[in-house]
Every structure is written in structure tokens, then in C-alpha cells.
Amino acid sequence: MSKVITRKKPVKNRLRRTMMFMNAQKPGLIKDAFIYGTDSIILDLEDAVAENQKDAARFSLYHALKSVDYGDTEVIVRINGLDTPHWEEDIRVVVAGGADGIRIAKCESADDVHRVEEKVLEAEKEFGVEEGRTLLMAALESPKGILNAYEICTASDRMFGVAISGGDFRKSMHVQIQRGGIEMLTARGQMLLAARAAGVQCFDTMFPNIDDMEGFKAEVIQNHQMGFDGKSIVNPRQIEFVHKTFAPTPKEIAYAEKLVRGCQAQADAGIGVYTVDGKMVDIPFFEDAKRIIALAKACGVYHGDL
């Protein structure tokens, strides 16, 4: 018998610059999923799996989770929508297999999250998995999902983030994908506000045309500028650019270091607002500087001693 894999307890707040989709039904894909260096993989039971192969995909998924060592790569499973006959068995197999989390497809309300949460807890009890271990994230794919983003983000302690799903969303808005992303600007912005207000992470949709690297790069840069934590991807070729773009630059790191050191000294001296390099800074700057140092460490680009 080969070794049975037991995964470490999942962490809600971790680095998720890239979340790569993989068809859970394709053995050739899932066995190698971790070697590409993506932060998270999303094993897909939903759109990638044909309606008459939903059962087969669960068997594959279960054994992949139990026998493939994904190491530090986070393993999320996208389950079928709550309007299908599949999602409850999806949850059972995900929990039994010990995946880190579940991506709820087509999430539209806090109630959707609660329905999933209830079944997850049932499954944790059934399979003797630590209660609360299985994390949740929601994919917002409709105008209603975007409008309810805040209630979705705050619906459960298990929630670590939300992602917009462009394909379905654009269809429901009667728009096509545009260079510059104007067709989803409002939705992206609204979801980001909700996620930040709720203190969870926020991820952008995948870029469908893998041969258009220029368009992909422009979108990744915009994602980063808007404040996303990461992006769904569909091909390993997309990983490197996202990781590079989301890592703090040496200049940002140097400034953050200066702030962290300076702020401590000023605080000890009882000063609230002060200047660094001629710019006024106060406590939120300090918090952000600490976040940048932590991000730089997680991205493996920090070599200082803070």
C-alpha cells in the first residue's frame, strides 16, 4: 500500500497570488499539479467535468487527495452549484479527502454560504475531520452575487475570500471582454470594497486566452493596482508573471523597512505623526509597511532582518 497523505491544517490568511484550475477528472493533470509552483490549485468538479462524469470525478478526486503529496500548495475544490443534484456529495468527498477548502460556484447570498457550511459541518462530523477545518471561498458570477458581496464575505468564519468569475458575469451583464476591463470595473471595485471591509481576500477572474500574453499581463497589472490579492489562472505559463507582479519591489521593501524602524523609534518617543523622507506618515502607514514586509517574506523576496 502506498502512503496515505494527511494535509496540514489549512490557514485562512496565506499567500494566494495564483489559484490554478485543474480538471479533477483528468488523472494526467492532477498528479503533477503541485510541481508548477502555483500558490493554490483548484481541482474542479464543476464546469470542467461533463454532466455524466460527475461521479467518476469524485473517485479520482478522493484518491488524488489521499495519494498525491501537494506539499505547501493549497488544495481547493470547486464544487457544483447549489442548483444541481451534485453539490452535497461533492462536499462529502472533499471533506473526507481532506482538501483545504471549497470554492462555492455561483454564490449569490449569505444563505448559499450557510447551506454549504451546514453540509461541510455534517461531513466533518461524519468523517471525523476536525470541525471548522475546511475553509470556504465564494465565486461571484452574477450581478446579485456582486451586490451581496459583503454579506457573502461575512457569512461564515470559514470564509477566506471571494473571486469574481468573468465568463458567467459578463454574460449576465450583456457585455464582452474588453481591453482595459471597463466592462467589469464596477463589479471588481465593489467586490474589492466588500472583501476589504470584511477582512477577507479578493481574487480576480481567469484570463481565458492563454496565447494573448500581452492582454494577460495588462490585466494582471491592473488587478494588482486595484488591490486584488491574486488571480485565477488556467495555465502554468501564467504563473510567473502574476507572482512577479504581486511581489513587492525592492524600492517598496526598502521604504517599508525604513518606516517600520522609524515608526518604532517615534512611537517610543511619544510622537504620533511624523515624516519619513519628507513625507508625512502615521499609524496606517506603519501597518501597511508591516504588511509589505510580510508579503515580501511570503514571496521569498525579503532578505532583511525585520
Place this chain on the structure above:
Amino acid sequence: MIIEKSAIAGTLESSDVQVVVEPGTGIELSIESSVINQYGRQIKAAILETLDRLEVKDAKVTVVDKGALDCTIKARVECAVYRSCGKSAAGLPWGAAIR
């Protein structure tokens, strides 16, 4: 489990394995594989072990292997058996008979 009707699981894609189960008497197993010389014994053991775990005593099992890992072989055999009993969609014994 009793194999009630014939059922199939898996594909002929690389790294996959296609498993057909049909009603039979005793276990009648045939394996075709591109790596039969190297891994034939291991493939056979994985299939028989899985059938044994599912308490399948009588079945004709036809396997076409395309270089699947053990975990894929198990998954496909289990799926075919549960399909043949019409029980593959819900309420599966994850971690018990399926492990």
C-alpha cells in the same frame, strides 16, 4: 457488491485506464497495457485488491491501461463497480470501502 449490469469508467487518454465490469462467475480479469511487462503484476494487484475491498466476488473485468497510477486504477475500478449497481452518484463510503 453484486455486479448487476455492465458499466464502464475511465478513458483511453494517457495516464488513464478504462475499466469495464460485467456480470460473471468468479473474477475473470483481462488486462491490456502499454506497460504490461514492467507493471503488469502491480496493475493486476491494484485491481484485485480493489475488487476484494468492494467484496465483488463475481465479475468479468476488462481493463485497458494507458499508464495510470495506482490511485487512478483504484478510482476507475470503484467507479465502474458502483455504476454497475446504480450507486455511484451519492452516499458513497469515502474512507471506508473506498480508500
